[in-house]
Amino acid sequence: MECASNIRLPVINLTEEILRSGKDSWTEARNIVTRAFEEYGCFIAVHDKYPSEVSDSLFSELQDLFNLPLEIKVQNTSQTPLSGYARPRPNVNLYESMCIEDATNLEAVEKFANQMWPSKNNHFCELFHCYANQVAELDKMVSKLVFESYGVEKYHESHVGSVTYNVRFIRYRVPEQNEMNVGVAPHTDKNFITILQQNETDGLEVQLKNGSWIPIDFPPSSVVIMAGDVFSAWSNGRVHSPFHRVTMNGKERHSIAQFAYCKKLVETPTELVDDEHPLLYKPLDNFGYLRFLSTDDNFNTPNPLKAYCGV
Ligand SMILES: O=C(O)CCC(=O)C(=O)O
């Protein structure tokens, strides 16, 4: 379907300065963030978790990372589905990615970096460990805003304790003349919240509830914050987990996606269930859901979340 050009995603200011400027500004952020998740499943966030020069350094490191020989990159392996090195393959031949699991943990970042650069790369370790932790802070703040907005903040601490962050680095090469411009095909994310950062190249698009697609144009100084299927299930279907895709427009694109996954069983708070909102999903195991999706049949089923844990 064509892009609906006149609608743009909300841009929300989540800087400390705004959020700390008074109770009203926090309450307002709570409302607009929750409304954006319900209507679009995502929004663009302006933040001050790291200065914009950090983005330049991140993407310059990624250039070096992706330029490493294939035999080095394939050493990024994992037992977890959707983790580890993903090489270009039929239908996703512009896409290449690598992943650090548990990236807020310095040892995990060092393990990854030591595989890529056996002669050590301290700058990479410091930069990405710090980045992952700053983005984690943003993620926790955003989930807190939503938990409070739904009046279920008493579950937030336990949620935060359950989250683990995977950081995925992605490179999309420019399509050749005879190739399709699909960077990533339409999909929903299979986690709680995803926070995305890109170099100066747009290409991400999101599907609105009416079926039309809109581009998400955002500078490296802001991020896209997106709900995944697990967040939607937790909220008893209030939060929308949007289909999104990447369409290439002639320039190499790099992005960094930080996925918040839940280690503990995710249960819909009883406060979010009533006669008007009957329970939609049984308690769900996020990594169990990933394993469920690792067969083609389950992955391609029209509503995998419902198939996995629908009531
Ligand atoms: O590269 C992007 O902007 C989006 C990547 C994405 O949707 C994903 O990795 O799930």
Ligand SMILES: [Fe+2]
């Ligand atoms: Fe995605």
